[in-house]
Amino acid sequence: MDVPANSIAPPRASATRERPNVLLVFPRFNQNSFWSLRAACDIYGVRCPAPPLGLITVAALLPPEWNLRLVDRNAEELGPADLAWADLVFTGGMLPQRVDCLEVIDLCQAQGKTVVIGGPDATSSPEVYEQADFLVLGEAEGIIDSFVQAWKQGDRTGRFQAAKFKVDVATSPIPRFDLLRTKNYLYLGVQFSRGCPFMCEFCDIIELYGRVPRSKTPEQMLAELQALYDMGYRGHVDFVDDNFIGNKKNIKKFLPILEQWQVERNHPFMFSTEASINLADDPALLRLMARANFFAVFVGIESPDTNTLNMAQKKQNTRRSLADSVHAIYASGMMVLAGFIVGFDTEESGVAQGMIDCIEATSIPVCTVGMLTALPGTQLTRRLQREGRLLPFTDLGRGDQCTAGLNFVPLRPRREILDDYRRVVQSVYRPEAYFGRVRNIGMLLRKKHGLRRTPNVPPARTAKRDLIALLRLMVRMTFVRTDLTLLFWRTLIWTARNNPGALHVVATQMVLFLHLGEFAKFVVRDVERQIDAIDREAEEPARADAGPAVRATARSAALTR
Numbered sequence: 102m103d104v105p106a107n108s109i110a111p112p113r114a115s116a117t118r119e120r121p122n123v124l125l126v127f128p129r130f131n132q133n134s135f136w137s138l139r140a141a142c143d144i145y146g147v148r149c150p151a152p153p154l155g156l157i158t159v160a161a162l163l164p165p166e167w168n169l170r171l172v173d174r175n176a177e178e179l180g181p182a183d184l185a186w187a188d189l190v191f192t193g194g195m196l197p198q199r200v201d202c203l204e205v206i207d208l209c210q211a212q213g214k215t216v217v218i219g220g221p222d223a224t225s226s227p228e229v230y231e232q233a234d235f236l237v238l239g240e241a242e243g244i245i246d247s248f249v250q251a252w253k254q255g256d257r258t259g260r261f262q263a264a265k266f267k268v269d270v271a272t273s274p275i276p277r278f279d280l281l282r283t284k285n286y287l288y289l290g291v292q293f294s295r296g297c298p299f300m301c302e303f304c305d306i307i308e309l310y311g312r313v314p315r316s317k318t319p320e321q322m323l324a325e326l327q328a329l330y331d332m333g334y335r336g337h338v339d340f341v342d343d344n345f346i347g348n349k350k351n352i353k354k355f356l357p358i359l360e361q362w363q364v365e366r367n368h369p370f371m372f373s374t375e376a377s378i379n380l381a382d383d384p385a386l387l388r389l390m391a392r393a394n395f396f397a398v399f400v401g402i403e404s405p406d407t408n409t410l411n412m413a414q415k416k417q418n419t420r421r422s423l424a425d426s427v428h429a430i431y432a433s434g435m436m437v438l439a440g441f442i443v444g445f446d447t448e449e450s451g452v453a454q455g456m457i458d459c460i461e462a463t464s465i466p467v468c469t470v471g472m473l474t475a476l477p478g479t480q481l482t483r484r485l486q487r488e489g490r491l492l493p494f495t496d497l498g499r500g501d502q503c504t505a506g507l508n509f510v511p512l513r514p515r516r517e518i519l520d521d522y523r524r525v526v527q528s529v530y531r532p533e534a535y536f537g538r539v540r541n542i543g544m545l546l547r548k549k550h551g552l553r554r555t556p557n558v559p560p561a562r563t564a565k566r567d568l569i570a571l572l573r574l575m576v577r578m579t580f581v582r583t584d585l586t587l588l589f590w591r592t593l594i595w596t597a598r599n600n601p602g603a604l605h606v607v608a609t610q611m612v613l614f615l616h617l618g619e620f621a622k623f624v625v626r627d628v629e630r631q632i633d634a635i636d637r638e639a640e641e642p643a644r645a646d647a648g649p650a651v652r653a654t655a656r657s658a659a660l661t662r
């Protein structure tokens with residue numbers, strides 16, 4: 102039977118333009134990274150720590166009639182059928198995802214798919230991603246409409262740049278949480294604000310999101326949490342804010358409303374976040390966070406040395422006892438995780454011991470100790486460029502700041518810095534030292550002010566998963582990690598007797614050690630390889646006599662291993 106011309110289905114090209122199939126692909130993080138938390142994921146029976154909040158926010162900004170699917174390469178494979186389905190592929194991520202992100206672009210383009218790249222690393226280093234068909238740079242809310250319009254009018258390449266720091270996050274939609282397989286993740290993320298008022302020299306956050314924090318409204322935030330609640334999710338939710346207390350006025354308005362919301366639903370979520378250490382100066386704010394069921398805060402301590410903190414423009418960490426500040430946070434019932442950095446210009450030879458002492462005095466079990474890294478677009482990178490000290494750093498996408506830092510010519514001998522770095526990592530991740538700090542926080546975490554609940558009690562709905570994880574941990578610590586058996590049981594029994602309310606936190610810290618202890622050994626081996634390479638270079642007399650330019654090249658070669 103002949104079909105009249107006007108009844109023929111519209112050609113695919115037109116469907117592609119109006120209702121494209123969009124595949125959102127989240128690239129893999131480098132596996133050898135502090136935050137990959139592999140062993141912890143095994144214990145909890147999940148595939149990776151956290152889902153791609155940025156990509157599902159972009160998904161919410163796309164036209165509702167577009168067909169969307171998500172593949173998180175940290176949790177699942179990107180198969181040929183996924184690519185065959187897609188008209189368009191959106192991808193992008195952070196620096197430790199760069200290697201895989203470039204692979205994703207290659208894979209997609211080999212199948213003739215149009216690739217759109219965005220996210221923080223593409224925004225900081227667009228030149229790395231020139232091969233993508235579309236570059237959508239900056240905060241998506243400020244630019245995605247221009248891309249959509251270009252796509253609909255038939256463009257198949259283009260570059261779009263959002264105006265910096267202009268997005269009003271109060272208009273940001275609820276992320277498409279429905280695209281996630283929540284069972285794959287240790288925890289989920291939400292975001293209340295972007296930006297941070299401080300000006301640390303090495304920080305790329307303030308370059309990407311500005312120094313005037315922009316917040317969502319309390320109603321908007323509760324709508325996001327309600328969406329998670331309605332999906333049946335319970336448990337750990339991380340506020341991924343750059344500095345949760347960047348705008349104290351707004352956060353103090355929001356927290357009592359959040360507390361009320363939690364009480365009405367019998368505390369479905371436990372929260373964590375990142376904040377500057379001046380949180381410790383505000384007892385009212387600490388109380389509000391604890392009452393809303395925040396159980397953990399990541400704080401950038403960076404260095405125990407005041408000169409170094411001043412030079413790094415981290416003045417908020419000076420004129421205080423770091424140990425007293427951290428203990429004030431513990432006293433509110435929240436635990437502290439912290440970041441430390443080795444490799445600043447003003448460091449002296451005592452830096453390693455000073456840092457080890459600081460970590461012991463603050464009793465922080467989980468410390469990311471990294472090497473200073475000049476991240477693209479930061480004040481530090483600009484200064485080092487001016488001073489002619491920035492090195493071409495081919496390994497930047499390979500690891501994280503623990504193995505791929507010091508991408509510049511330091512003022513102290515590189516070997517000395519590496520040696521100090523190795524000493525700190527080796528010392529703070531000795532099992533006796535780590536479990537000792539875990540026991541300390543088990544004692545220091547006190548009942549939250551004015552709450553009937555003991556600190557850090559997980560929601561009832563996650564009890565089964567937590568119990569299974571605890572049993573797996575017991576088996577692993579007793580029969581597999583026999584080197585840790587005594588420390589584990591001593592710490593567990595001691596906490597059960599002295600502060601049972603802190604058991605959940607203490608058990609979590611011990612789970613984390615299964616990854617962190619092994620990762621520390623990997624870092625130490627990696628640093629030792631770098632030190633050996635420097636020693637070998639020094640032993641070659643021809644090179645030793647060859648002058649500064651060749652020595653700089655040798656340093657660079659040692660870095661790239």
Ligand code: SF4
Pocket residue numbers: 297298299300301304305306307343344377401
């Ligand atoms: S406090 Fe943190 S987020 Fe703020 S500028 Fe310093 S490093 Fe960046």
